Amino acid sequence: MTPLSFSVSNNEFQATAEKFEEGKMIKSLLVSTEPIYIAHYNSIFEQLWDNSIDAKDRIYDIEEGVDLSDIEVIPRSGRSRLLYLELVRCAKQEILFIFPTSNALIRQEKIGAIPLAAEAAVKRSVRVRILVPYTEEVERRLQSILQIKILRPVYNADIDFRYTDTEQASGSKATILVVDRKASLVMELRDDSKTTFDEAIGLSTYSNSKAGVLSYVDIFEKLWNQIELYQQVKQANERLKLHDKMQQEFINVAAHELRTPIQPILSTVGLLSSTNQATVTRKELNDSISMIARNATRLKQLSEDILDVTKIESQTLELKKELYDLNGIIRSSIEEYKRNPTIKYNTKIQLEYLPLHSKLYVEVDKARIVQVIFNLLANAFKFTKEGNIVISIQRNQTSSSEALISVKDSGQGIHQEVFPRLFEKFASKSFQGTGLGLFISRSIVEAHGGRIWALNNNKLVECKRGATFFFTLPIVNSDLAQLA
Amino acid sequence: MKPRKTGDKSKNKSKSKNKRILIVDDEPDVSLVLKKVFENAGFAAESYDDPILALKNFRAASYDLILLDIKMPEMDGFSLYKQLKNLDNDAKICFLTASEMYFSRLRKDEDFCKLDEGLFIRKPIGNEELIRKVNALLNEDTY
Structure with a gap:
């Protein structure tokens, strides 16, 4: 001048x-x-x-007690680097970063700004938040920073990051650092292709003007919250898409399962009507009748399962609860299972029932509990080629107010892939069935205040084959049961 | 698709008589009843509910038409198709399916798009219509 x-x-x-x-x-x-x-x-x-600055504004600021601010334009990147590191090193409460590109984060990690911030988080409980465009490299580096959290949980380091839009979409061309809501450093990006901080950074502006710094804090918080909202919308959208996909999958599976039993019925009826009735032997007629009965029952079961799922999902499943001895319910279930025409009884499988010698009263919708046991039996038989299937009941050892019912088979066991979704809709790994049985069973058991789960037998006893399904039902106090 | 070689039986336009059909469907009731339907219409029919066994017992040039279910455990209809074609490139094979999804998804994944739509028969199908479609396929010179 x-x-x-x-x-x-x-x-x-x-x-x-x-x-x-x-x-x-x-x-x-x-x-x-x-x-x-x-x-x-x-x-x-x-x-x-x-x-x-207009002297009137300045006088007003001084009279109102607004701080005297210091704004400095730093043309040399070497000097801004030193100031940058110093600001991060001295942070007491909070560090906010906005990176314009993933390269900016990588360069600034190299000069030590991010390790210093991590150190501030770990050693001085400074809250660190980072906004950066997503790339795999960024993800990898940030994850390694987060390792600090895992390695030193005692410090409970508060480092968090969110991904802004992709780099192409982001219009931002400066790294913004805000420390303790008191100072900001805005470093203009001159050339993102450079590998060092000093080459990439152009002009920097340091400010401790309250209004200026708080504007950057405001920008940061808006972006931070916007990303969260965006994530929520995205997740909701993905959930909807998944739901849609599952619905579609169900329609396809149901279509296959509905059409398949129709073929034997249609063909058998066609054959019976086209052949000379007089030449049909008694055995042929019986075979035809059982073929039709078997497939018609399969259709009936499927249509009932679909209706049950609809009731469960619309929360209109009603239970007609009455007091029963559990032994009787198990016996009815086994009889119903054996009577069912869709079952081709496999003589290589022994079905054993280990009853309880005392009565165990439960207040349940009998038809629904029979349905659960029926489903568990049908599954056990479906996945067992030979061996034995054992149903047992006992008082739950961990909670004596519960009855524990188990169905144990010696079949192929539950596939790892299906295990986490076992009781969800369409979890079937089999080529037959809709994958609705266990979903319906879980809903029925839970509606009775019980729980249902499964284990592969090798988890219980090593080298054992097969799986065991368990469910519990609350027991009614036997004195009360006697009164009833 | 290549035209059938000369001297092939499909040139014979006389219906059904002595035509040999192989049916592979994992539902025992379906494979059994379709076998009866074909026998009743004058075909010589053989059926399997196990695709692996069907492949094991397969002999080239033994069938005029092969009907395969698509959705089967262990080996789906498209894989079986490829294996059978390896054993007998002239075999005439068509699909029987109850599911659009498996039909369209597998057809796309397995690159079976070039197969003619007429080679896919939808289940359930009435006996007469099935026989009519099968006869039409048998009477084609190319496929």
């Missing part, structure tokens, strides 16, 4: 200048009417005027 005080009008320029000469301060006055000087100093004044 020109080292003098001056005044200038349209046609005259005056200035005072000071200089040391032979140990004395010499003051001199310059006066000029030269139009070039006048125009030059006029333009200097205009420039200074434009870049200054």
